[in-house]
Amino acid sequence: MAVFDDLKQAIISGNRAQAKELTKAALDEGIEAKKIVVDGVAAAMAVVGEKFRANEFFVPELLIAQRAMKEALSLMSGESVNHIGTVVIGTVKGDLHDIGKNLVAAMLEGAGFRVVDLGVDVSPEKFVETAKAESADLIAMSALLTTTMGSMKDTVATLDSEGLKGKVKVIVGGAPVTQSYAEEIKADGYAPDAASAVDKAKTLLS
Amino acid sequence: MRANTQSNMTPRFRVLSPDQIEDIYLAALEVLERTGTRVHHGEAVNLLRQAGCHVSDGNLARLPSALVKGCLQSTPERVVIAGRDRSRKLTLEYNKVYFGTGSDCPFILDPYTDERRRYTFRDVYHAAKITEALPHIDFHMSLGLTSDVPTQSYDRHQLLAMLQGTTKPLVITAVDGEGLADQYQMACEVLESKEEFARTPLFVVYIEPSSPLTNTKEALEKLLYAAETGIPAIYTPCPMCGGTAPATLAGLMVQCLAECFTGLVVAQLKRRGAPIIIGGLVSIMDMSSTIMSYGAPEMALLSAGMTDVAKWLRLPVFSTGGCGDAKVLDQQAAIEAAVSIAVAALSGANLVHDVGYLESGLVGSYDMLVMSDEIIGMVKRIMRGIVVDDEHLAGHVIDKVGPGGNFLAEDHTLAHFRKEFWQPRLIDRSRREAWEAAGSKTLGQRTREKVIEIIEDFEPAPLPAEQKLKAICARADEQYSKGDKALV
Amino acid sequence: MRVNQQVNHTVQFHLLSEEQLEEVYRAALHLMEYTGLDVHNAEARALLSGVGAWVDGVRVRLPSSVVEKALGSAPRSFTVFSRESDSSKDLHIGPGRFHYGPGPTCPNFMDPRTGEVRTYTRADARAVATVCDALPNIDFVESLGTVSDVPPAVGDVHEFAEMIAHTGKPIVAWSYAMEGCRDIHRMAVAVAGGDDASVRRPNYIFYCEPLSPLVSSKEAMDKVLYCAQHRVPLIFTPCVIGGGTGPSTMAGIIAQAAAESWLGLVVSQQLSPGTPFCMGGVVSCMDMKTMTFAYGAPELSLLQAGLTELAHYVGLPLWTTGGCSDSKVVDEQAAIEGALSVLFATFSGGDLCHDLGYVESAMTGSLQQLVTMDEAIGYVKRIARGIEVNPDTLAVNVIDEVGPGGNYLTEAHTLAHFRREFWLPSLMDRQRRETWEDRGRATMGGRAQARLTELLASHEPTPLPQEATDSIERVLTAANARAEH
DSSP: OHHHHHHHHHHHTTOHHHHHHHHHHHHHTTOOHHHIIIIIIIHHHHHHHHHHHTTSSOHHHHHHHHHHHHHHHHTSOGGGSOOSOEEEEEEBTTOOOOHHHHHHHHHHHHTTOEEEEOOSSBOHHHHHHHHHHTTOSEEEEEOSOHHHHHHHHHHHHHHHHTTOBTTBEEEEESTTOOHHHHHHTTOSEEOSSHHHHHHHHHHHHO | OOSSOOOOSSOEEESSOHHHHHHHHHHHHHHHHHTOEEEOOHHHHHHHHHTTOEEETTTEEEOOHHHHHHHHHHSOSOEEEEOSSTTOEEEEOTTOOEEEEOOOBSEEEOTTTOOEEEOOHHHHHHHHHHHHHOTTOOBBOOSBOOOSSOGGGHHHHHHHHHHHHOOSOEEEOOSSHHHHHHHHHHHHHHHTOHHHHHHSOSEEEEEOOBTTTEEOHHHHHHHHHHHHHTOOEEEOOOOEETTTBOSSHHHHHHHHHHHHHHHHHHHHHHSTTOOEEEEOOOEEBOTTTOOBOSSOHHHHHHHHHHHHHHHHHTOOEEEEOSOOSOSSSSHHHHHHHHHHHHHHHHHTOSEEEEETEEGGGTEEOHHHHHHHHHHHHHHHHHHTOOOOSHHHHTHHHHHHHOTTOOOTTOHHHHHHHHHHSOOOSSSOOOOHHHHHHTTOOOHHHHHHHHHHHHHHHOOOOOOTTHHHHHHHHHHHHHHHOTTOOOOO | OOOSOOOOSSOEEESSOHHHHHHHHHHHHHIIIIIOEEEOOHHHHHHHHHTTOEEETTEEEOOHHHHHHHHHHSOSOEEEOOSSSOGGGOEEESTTOOEEOOOOOOSEEEOTTTOOEEOBOHHHHHHHHHHHHHOTTOOSBOOSSOBOSSOGGGHHHHHHHHHHHSOSSOEEEOOSSHHHHHHHHHHHHHHHTSHHHHHHSOOEEEEEOOBTTTEEOHHHHHHHHHHHHTTOOEEEOOEEEETTTBOSSHHHHHHHHHHHHHHHHHHHHHHSTTOOEEEEOEEEEBOTTTOOBOTTOHHHHHHHHHHHHHHHHHTOOEEEEOSOOSOSSSSHHHHHHHHHHHHHHHHHTOSEEEOTTEEGGGTEEEHHHHHHHHHHHHHHHHHHHOOOOSHHHHOHHHHHHHOTTOOOTTOHHHHHHHHHHSOOOSSOOOOOHHHHHHTTOOOHHHHHHHHHHHHHHHOOOOOOOHHHHHHHHHHHHHHHHHHHO
């Protein structure tokens, strides 16, 4: 359908305003929200993914496409837009580095997760409280300094003491973090970068 | 004797014209005045406020240009440091170039097994030994992050390992103000007096604000302590184009300079004349892998650009080279190291750090360090330039030898070749038969052999006061790392 | 509006001051005037005598005014044209422009598939030309070998025939003897479409060499005379081995090289004023332990930069050297040595930088090294391009918008600029370790080999028109027949 071609193009080129406009137009015309999501939005993001893999698109193009996608989805009601899951994400206590965490958050959203971003310097208590309040499926934690990494362990312990271990999964990342560290602190997963974080999150929630 | 001659004693290189530097400098002042910077430390905020800065939202400080200018005036243009070997001084001043390692890489590639694993105290000690044994490495940073000691006091142990391994001057990191204070105490024990440290500091402290335009509590704590105590401080960010800084190289430089200036101003307000070194680890975000690229040509270019600015400001400068994104020592690592070392030398930066970094700063590589030492030797020969005078033009020798002759047995050749020609140690120029007879080794293999040789056979000078230093480490463990498990 | 601005559009690199260059220049003139050179060619000697040189037997001394006149008539800029209509492959030589290519006549060749070091065949000449045609940073073509599967006397002619059929980039040719020189010219003229076309729009460059120190052989001079006569752009390029065939001091090596090269200049300009001429050449030190000519030495970078500056000082383009190594294999040493010499050739603006792909001190030609150096050129060019400083790139408004603690990932400014500001690697790997492991843990050597294999398999150079092919065939037949006698 022509309207989907234009919508797809708007998302692929990262044109937020146009994506929103075209989505509204489609809804006004009576087209089912689900159809718009599958044939318009998801189809566009598949093209974006392909272009990224082929080194035609880079991270900035990926991110603005995701932003346009978010605009489009914001117009459609909850039931027709199924989130894969809810993720609470943040940089651990004592640490202010967030560029990596921001990338992961953006990619998770782009992949269809609902993301609650707590920012930086987040205490274990805050992670767990928010996870409870938002019925989160996953807590994602980032650390750049070895002196702050220990906080990840505390978060897992707090989750456990609240009886949420297993119900809320934990994934960790950041330069000094490794697979074996994740295993040591009994996190559910580790990812070295944003793209694999998304894959890991999907696997954990499946 | 010639009249009216001007010679280049070395090659001359610059990235930016004076007008371009002005543009960047004035834009940095604008950013500090208009946008401001976050200052997460009460004392620092007060100092700034009292000096005339506008502070809003509790900790957003805007700095007037006149304040920055005044602080630039009082910051020393030269800093002299020396390690345990007090005779080898490094003078950080205009166009004097020194090379050194980088700090705190989480992982090592084991020199015996090639396994990628976390750094231990012993590994950090070996790294220091390697620096000590290499002729072209002038200063030392830990290279590895000591992981088999308590986490919250690891920096004291790390300093001990470095001091055991090398007598060269150090650039250290610190967990926080307390960590810096403990390490300062350790250094004064080694030098046996605070006056000796004050006169010629044993180490410089490396402090990193967060880009964009954010100064953490720990960073400012360390800065204030350093300023008060007379410890020279590198206060430099790690911005990356497109991520934590503008995607344009000039824009990154503007932001980076503003970030350095914030630390410089706070330090001067704490103690006028406190030694500050500006610069940064300046590069791009690779837009495919999202890493901060240590091997990108933009890294070398930005570093040289920042050096141009620092020289124009008459401030000592912290730069980068001898590092890369390669995962192992291969041709990519070789190109990344060679080009970045050459450009850093050409730019005239004072402390060129991160020699030995692989995998975008995740691996501190002994191989990369030793190979880079050889490269530095080559680059130094180029930086010595070409001497032009009658003796070196050798007209009389060429005339004597004449068309069709040869120069091998000439006195002139004998008199000059050792100085004119760089002598390779790891670089191989033998004929194929000889090379094959010696085992057909690549440079990588010869480098690894050298690494093992240093680890096994090289003995650094013993460290006096070792017991006192260990006691300080133990005290810190007790105070800050109680119940804390090491990473390894 | 800012006024009174002076910006660096590229990085600025200077080795020698004006006065140092003047001193080296005078020293070279002094050598030519008072020491003189041995010219083993009667025709050339007669020519030089006619223009004011003093001739004693084979020894020729040239007053500096004679040399200065020749320097004045040689052009600083000229163009060598691609045989294709694609003008992006034309070679524009002039101030500020620099180009790269491989080198010729290596005794051995590294097999492009297996890495084995072996002899070189006609098929290899075809492969080298094809790869050069495909590589984005290679501008001109030389063979990286010596054809051995044809009668030895005509290896040069066959090499040229194979290469010209498989690349649209200009070839820098050489020959053993005059017959080869003439044959190559015949072929080039056929491709150009006639003698007149060849003079007005030359499509190849010819290079030949004096012998250090200060000697020109009969053949070398014959070739210079021939090229001048036919206005073929000419490179007369010395190869001075410091401490062996030249003094061990850098400045003396440069002065001697200049004197040797300018002998060819004077002869060519005297015969045919305005013939395009490139000064050369290959200058380095003798390694005093192994007695090899050190192609990978830092002194090579230094000397080439000095020679480049001298050439530009006197108004000539320079045939310079880089991307080469003393390593026996294409390893980290080959990468370091190649990258450093490419870096300094680029910074000093050496007009035509050759010998990329040379390893084992020029004993072996390697496409693997060439492919690696192609990447190094891209890398170095990004640095040479420098930093653009203007209100847009200073980005003060963007910094203000993003603010302390923000990020630039989705800024329109980032999207607008990152592709131009950042060099995109083709062979260098920046993936995280896990991804690198998943993808097979390839080193750069592995990736370079894969690229080479792919180029050889997929690149299709533009074929020659049938007429040209037929003419070339005729030249080859005649050459083979000649070789049989």
